[in-house]
Amino acid sequence: MPEVRFEHIVKRFGSFNVLEDLSLRVEDGEFLVLLGPSGCGKTTLLNLLAGLLDVTGGRITIGERDVTDLDPSQRGLAMVFQSYALYPTKTVEGNLRFGLSALKLDKAEIERRVAWAAQLLQIDKMMNRKPSQLSGGQRQRVAIGRALVKHAGVLLFDEPLSNLDAKLRTEMRMEIKKLHAALHQTIVYVTHDQIEAMTMATRIAVMDQGVIQQIGTPDEIYEKPANLFVARFIGAPPINTFDATLETTGGKLVARHAPTAIEIDLSHHEFRTAPQAGAPVVVGLRPEHFAVNDASRDDGAMRLSLPVRYSERTGSDATAFLEAGEQLLAVRIEPSLMSRLRIGDTMAASFPMDKLAVFDARSGLRM
């Protein structure tokens, strides 16, 4: 299966610059998720790859082929659209067949592939129905089937699950993941849903305003966000951030949050760039890394005792929000603890040193 390269891609709509000098390599057989907020240019990037839009500048290659000026049907890609885009006047079978119309296959091969996809996606019972007679999940399967029959080396998905309900979305997520494991196609998958990204991707490219902010495995993106944008975009509940100043107290480097006088011990933090006293920083603390009411730990970068403002439960998890000066600090707690918690109670929490994320307040980059 081929690899995909974007080289110095520029895309403008009139005078509006969507992508400015974007380069990206999608490796062979990789499941790359393009993740970013609405309007950041994900669909644009995908459509450029598909050939549905023309680049203003730059080059796109698939495998060894430069496809920048090729027609969409000649690029050897298949795409699944957000609205499914099934042909309303064709049956399910007709939809699958039309997917093959650019390939000039012989009859037997067409039959074989249609039957294969129908069976794989369990749509063989509804081959003679029209799309309007299918449920959302079934339509989604047909749309995926129409892409799979092409046996294209590269599969593109543009938010394929966003029209499904939560349960179905989880199911389809698993199925797409399984398909990838079985077929090893190179996949470029666009979404603004971080859970989709975290669960499916082999690598995630986080985009904002047409710029790729970070590209890495889900773990890297989550644990070692390259900048503040990535840190804040990934994670639910979102990462806690404190605006602080670097100081040296008692021979130790700390980040001091002036309003609450909270001091975060940075003496064991592995800085990428040399820290300077007096520099403004932003310290990021993921809610789930807090240890609550656990006196046995003393590797903590900080210890806090703060009043509880409120708490909420999300399925298997619960989050307590502690009052830290003007802001709220989200702390993940055991659901069993939550039932015993009263508003105004003081909660003791500590944070391990090796989980800290420190960002330069001016550039937003990880330090």
Add this chain to the structure above:
Amino acid sequence: MTALSETRAQPGRAAIVIPRRRPRIKGSSIAIFVFLTMVSLFVAIPLYVVIVTSFKPIGEITLGQIFNLPVQWTVQPWMKAWNEMCTGLACDGIKQGFFNSVAILFPSLVLSIAIASVTGYALALWNVRWADGFLFVLFICAFVPFQIIMIPLIIVVASLGIFGTVWAIALVHAVLSMPLLTLIFRNFYKDIPRELINAAIMDSGSFWKIFWEIVLPMSGNIMVVVLILMITTVWNDYLVGLTFGGISTKPMTVILANSVITSRGEAIYNVNMAAALLTAVPPLVVYFALGRFFVQGITSGAIKG
């Protein structure tokens, strides 16, 4: 919870019946009603006269009581109009005109709809260079009266060597209707979801294949609208048929006019009226047959996938 407490509260409230407000007829609806009645009378009264006259023997007509129902109903005038009415020197009725009109109608429909739908499809869904300029020109053309370009068109058609044939009339109809029909088709196709066309472009990429297999089958509604529009226009046309048709290809309207205007001696009103009705019937039949879809067609814009 709420549902429960409400059910319990029900018996106490059952006695209170909230009176439904009677719909009142507003002043503006009365005005509209009067206006519509006048408009329909304006059409209905002459139509009534034409119909009753066509069923009267000539003796009753000379009495001059045009609003009376026939005393003695007869279909004789209709038979005469169809079979024996005189146009110029020939007295074959207007049936030849009917067949000519049919012969003109089909090529006109096929040609005009084919040209306009493909042009509208290209303009709406493909990247056509200068599409906006082209649309603007089409829009302007829709307002140019036929009479202005008639003479040049005759020269063009004559130079093609088809002057006086049904093809000349069909071609002229196609050209004249193209601006309006193209705009209609373009606006309809503009509402096809972009992703659907993108999917087709990735799947096939062929302009014609996408048109035939995806876009045309979705065009049912708009086709009905355009069909009715064109059948009415072509069938009721007089000027194009008169100027571009040869002796043997004159449409029904032209033959009707010739018969009514040139009939020698006394005017045979009942036959003339029957002939006029015979000429007017086909578009009516089409309208009644397809009218339901017509309303559907103009109200349902977008095609839902």
